[in-house]
Amino acid sequence: MKRIGLIVNPIAGMGGKVGLKGTDGSAILTKAKCMGAEPESSKRAVKTLERIVSLKDEIELITYPSEMGENAAKQCGFVPKVIGTIREGRTTSDDTQQAAKDLCKHKIDLLLFAGGDGTARDIYTSIGDELIVLGIPTGVKMHSAVFASNPMRAGDLALLYLQGKVKEVKEVEVMDIDEEAYRTGAVSAELYGYLKIPFERRYVRGMKAGSSPDEKYAQEAIAQEIIDNMEEDCFYIIGPGTTPRSIMKKLKLDNTLLGVDLIYGKELIEKDLNEKKLLKHIKDNNVKLIITPIGGQGFLFGRGNQQLSPDVIKEIGVDNIIVIATVQKINSLNGQPFLVDTGDRELDDSLSGHVIVVTGYREKIVYRIDS
Amino acid sequence: MNKKTKVRNFHQAKWDEPVIYELSNKGERGILFPEIEKEIEEIIGDGISRLPENMIRKQPPNLPELSQMRVLKHYLRLSQQTLGADLNVDIGQGTCTMKYSPKINEEFAKSPKVTELHPSQDERTVQGILEIIYNLDLFLREISGLDKFTLQPGGGSQAIFAMASIIHAFHESNGDSEKRDEIISTMFSHPSDAAAPTVKGYKVINIYPNEDGLPDVEALKKAVSNRTAGLLITNPEDTGIFNPKIKEFTQIVHDAGGICGYDQANANGILGITRAKEADFDLCFFNLHKTFSSPHGCGGPATGALGVTKELIKFLPVPLVEYDNEKFYFNYDVPKSIGKVRAFYGVIPAILKAYSWIMSLGSEGLKEVSQIAVLNNNYLLKKILEIRGANAPYARGRHRIEQVRYSWNKLYEDTGVTTEDVTCRMVDFGFHMWSSHHPFIVPQPFTLEPTESYSKAELDEYIAGLKKVVEEAYDNPEIVKNAPHRSVVHKLKTDTLDDPERWAITWRAYLKKNKK
Numbered sequence: 071m072k073r074i075g076l077i078v079n080p081i082a083g084m085g086g087k088v089g090l091k092g093t094d095g096s097a098i099l100t101k102a103k104c105m106g107a108e109p110e111s112s113k114r115a116v117k118t119l120e121r122i123v124s125l126k127d128e129i130e131l132i133t134y135p136s137e138m139g140e141n142a143a144k145q146c147g148f149v150p151k152v153i154g155t156i157r158e159g160r161t162t163s164d165d166t167q168q169a170a171k172d173l174c175k176h177k178i179d180l181l182l183f184a185g186g187d188g189t190a191r192d193i194y195t196s197i198g199d200e201l202i203v204l205g206i207p208t209g210v211k212m213h214s215a216v217f218a219s220n221p222m223r224a225g226d227l228a229l230l231y232l233q234g235k236v237k238e239v240k241e242v243e244v245m246d247i248d249e250e251a252y253r254t255g256a257v258s259a260e261l262y263g264y265l266k267i268p269f270e271r272r273y274v275r276g277m278k279a280g281s282s283p284d285e286k287y288a289q290e291a292i293a294q295e296i297i298d299n300m301e302e303d304c305f306y307i308i309g310p311g312t313t314p315r316s317i318m319k320k321l322k323l324d325n326t327l328l329g330v331d332l333i334y335g336k337e338l339i340e341k342d343l344n345e346k347k348l349l350k351h352i353k354d355n356n357v358k359l360i361i362t363p364i365g366g367q368g369f370l371f372g373r374g375n376q377q378l379s380p381d382v383i384k385e386i387g388v389d390n391i392i393v394i395a396t397v398q399k400i401n402s403l404n405g406q407p408f409l410v411d412t413g414d415r416e417l418d419d420s421l422s423g424h425v426i427v428v429t430g431y432r433e434k435i436v437y438r439i440d441s
Numbered sequence: 442m443n444k445k446t447k448v449r450n451f452h453q454a455k456w457d458e459p460v461i462y463e464l465s466n467k468g469e470r471g472i473l474f475p476e477i478e479k480e481i482e483e484i485i486g487d488g489i490s491r492l493p494e495n496m497i498r499k500q501p502p503n504l505p506e507l508s509q510m511r512v513l514k515h516y517l518r519l520s521q522q523t524l525g526a527d528l529n530v531d532i533g534q535g536t537c538t539m540k541y542s543p544k545i546n547e548e549f550a551k552s553p554k555v556t557e558l559h560p561s562q563d564e565r566t567v568q569g570i571l572e573i574i575y576n577l578d579l580f581l582r583e584i585s586g587l588d589k590f591t592l593q594p595g596g597g598s599q600a601i602f603a604m605a606s607i608i609h610a611f612h613e614s615n616g617d618s619e620k621r622d623e624i625i626s627t628m629f630s631h632p633s634d635a636a637a638p639t640v641k642g643y644k645v646i647n648i649y650p651n652e653d654g655l656p657d658v659e660a661l662k663k664a665v666s667n668r669t670a671g672l673l674i675t676n677p678e679d680t681g682i683f684n685p686k687i688k689e690f691t692q693i694v695h696d697a698g699g700i701c702g703y704d705q706a707n708a709n710g711i712l713g714i715t716r717a718k719e720a721d722f723d724l725c726f727f728n729l730h731k732t733f734s735s736p737h738g739c740g741g742p743a744t745g746a747l748g749v750t751k752e753l754i755k756f757l758p759v760p761l762v763e764y765d766n767e768k769f770y771f772n773y774d775v776p777k778s779i780g781k782v783r784a785f786y787g788v789i790p791a792i793l794k795a796y797s798w799i800m801s802l803g804s805e806g807l808k809e810v811s812q813i814a815v816l817n818n819n820y821l822l823k824k825i826l827e828i829r830g831a832n833a834p835y836a837r838g839r840h841r842i843e844q845v846r847y848s849w850n851k852l853y854e855d856t857g858v859t860t861e862d863v864t865c866r867m868v869d870f871g872f873h874m875w876s877s878h879h880p881f882i883v884p885q886p887f888t889l890e891p892t893e894s895y896s897k898a899e900l901d902e903y904i905a906g907l908k909k910v911v912e913e914a915y916d917n918p919e920i921v922k923n924a925p926h927r928s929v930v931h932k933l934k935t936d937t938l939d940d941p942e943r944w945a946i947t948w949r950a951y952l953k954k955n956k957k
Contacts, residue, residue: 425663438649
């Protein structure tokens with residue numbers, strides 16, 4: 071019998087309705103409640119569960135008490151196995167983290183969680199990518215790529231996965247913005263890690279040709295193209311993300327998924343460098359930077375790769391930036407251009423315009439960058 | 442038919458028909474020949490031994506063995522399991538230009554005057570068909586403004602491959618082919634415009650559309666360099682949007698030293714309205730099985746008629762068909778020819794049908810074809826946009842040329858019903874929608890192209906079908922998601938296509954892969 075886990079972050083989304091840009095922290099939650107915010111998360115989770123309730127006799131649903139999942143599950147007719155304890159009406163991110171940990175012990179096939187970026191981050195912090203997860207979008211901030219487009223679609227995808235009709239998974243970014251800074255107008259999104267979600271074929275391929283079941287092949291093709299064209303006397307800075315990682319994997323080099331690594335002559339010089347170290351290494355040297363857009367909004371700079379500061383980018387030179395991305399990633403932007411937000415207006419302007427993107431072996435596209 | 446909703450209560454035949462090899466019975470024959478009479482045998486022996494030895498098979502071919510009646514039944518049953526252009530309102534196969542193929546042209550093609558021709562006959566004995574080939578070349582010159590056509594390529598992708606080969610030969614003759622190794626195309630050009638030059642060995646740079654659905658001039662400027670060999674582009678693109686800056690595009694590529702090929706496989710919206718020459722293209726091709734009415738033949742006997750400017754004639758495949766004021770003849774004296782892209786001179790039945798179709802219409806008729814195709818398309822566009830859950834990305838509020846790539850994304854977001862589900866449900870009402878909408882930038886895509894062949898009543902019938910399916914999607918999505926309910930097969934399992942161990946395109950490959 072398949073097991074499905076459910077975590078509802080009951081307070082997710084409450085800040086949004088009253089214009090607070092998020093609900094992280096108890097002071098903000100109190101403020102949101104005072105301003106009349108009502109819990110929405112559980113209601114939206116119900117919409118997801120309704121899509122899979124047809125399987126209720128074939129799957130076991132395990133969840134946390136009351137507003138963290140039990141209520142939503144029972145409302146849909148599930149008879150959930152309830153674990154853990156909470157203080158009703160006063161749950162915090164600690165409860166999300168504990169719930170993820172507890173559910174992990176129950177050999178869950180798929181963990182559904184209702185929340186926003188903060189919730190995704192809590193799950194990642196707590197259990198890493200140990201479980202296949204899927205986000206029900208109920209939060210205010212949703213920069214992470216772990217969420218379905220709406221609660222019903224989350225249910226549809228969960229159903230396909232539980233029925234075995236969708237088998238592949240993909241790694242997607244967990245991002246979060248510092249809410250405090252965001253409220254004062256500054257945006258600083260960080261890349262926290264990657265979670266595994268079921269791979270949805272949003273773009274139905276034609277019957278005429280088979281296509282790769284996931285992005286892996288496309289990433290390998292990109293890696294080969296980059297490696298084939300590597301210059302000898304040149305440093306290569308490899309940015310964060312799974313697509314740049316495929317280059318390191320192909321070269322059999324140790325690497326960091328979230329950090330910035332440096333190679334020379336196809337050998338690792340140092341991994342996970344900060345701005346200072348990067349500048350020291352590349353000063354007055356031939357250098358190229360390989361980056362991929364991070365997150366669901368297509369940021370090339372300024373989200374999740376702040377090590378690549380304006381000073382570093384200027385030292386590298388705009389012409390020495392090689393952008394790589396799978397066509398699937400680009401299509402997921404729905405036509406929105408890549409974005410740059412380095413913090414240096416002039417630099418952003420010089421990065422804007424059109425860029426050539428390596429999308430496969432001997433395959434490139436031209437795409438727009440906006441600042 | 443239910444007159445109120447105009448939706449048919451259709452039901453497809455399902456014969457559960459095996460592959461013909463599975464029907465085979467050892468020794469079963471379609472025709473039993475009488476024994477050779479003694480007198481004849483005395484004179485010529487058994488016949489076989491008179492053949493040159495190298496022509497005699499050591500092993501008979503592995504053909505299915507069936508009687509005539511069973512063969513007939515087999516193919517009639519299969520024919521009942523299809524939804525071809527002669528059965529349904531075949532406007533759901535956008536980009537393919539599924540128009541009416543006049544049946545009189547089939548009569549011409551199956552006349553012994555055509556079927557008994559042999560490609561190795563002396564040219565003096567085939568002046569008639571050579572005249573038709575030559576005249577079709579003249580027609581296509583007039584339609585495109587270019588200077589010489591070859592009818593040799595057996596389809597659009599082969600014509601694109603031939604264009605890539607000519608581009609390569611052109612740069613080679615300038616000593617430039619090593620350096621110029623990139624072909625530029627656009628995402629909404631036909632995908633073969635990128636695929637065929639890749640086969641030729643080119644690297645490909647594709648330009649993404651801007652918010653209007655068009656490739657940007659600035660993006661093209663970014664793509665061109667001293668490595669640019671050429672541009673291969675469709676216009677109007679598969680969205681049905683015409684790029685009004687096309688002449689700027691060819692100019693930029695020419696300035697960078699490249700040459701420009703125009704994919705006019707589907708020219709159905711622009712006949713007599715705009716030409717390759719005026720947009721400064723160096724090469725172009727037409728699919729005779731699209732715009733010029735010859736049937737598609739299930740991806741089989743087709744023609745991609747390829748034309749070039751006079752500067753590039755010397756690179757065309759051989760032989761060219763020429764006329765010296767007395768006779769038509771094969772010209773093999775083409776100094777820098779890329780050689781052959783296909784055996785002989787082209788698919789004669791397709792050429793004959795296209796010739797006949799053009800002759801029956803004349804220049805005014807051809808222009809009217811395009812005008813009606815565009816009118817039909819924009820009527821359809823208006824009606825589709827009235828359907829809940831449907832939209833047409835890009836170029837909002839503007840007219841399109843001959844087709845539109847639509848999206849069911851809203852329907853999907855609202856109901857979970859995908860474009861594939863809609864396609865499957867349409868079959869229950871006797872409509873075909875196909876599934877290839879590469880490169881799949883438009884989410885939940887469907888592409889409709891009504892051509893000039895369909896009446897308003899038939900377009901309305903198709904629209905009623907879509908409306909009915911959408912109503913069901915909102916009221917009872919399970920009906921749509923589990924469709925088709927009245928067709929030959931239920932759902933296609935496409936995951937086998939990803940696994941070479943599990944698919945086979947011939948019986949022999951099937952036996953080999955299954956170790957039988």
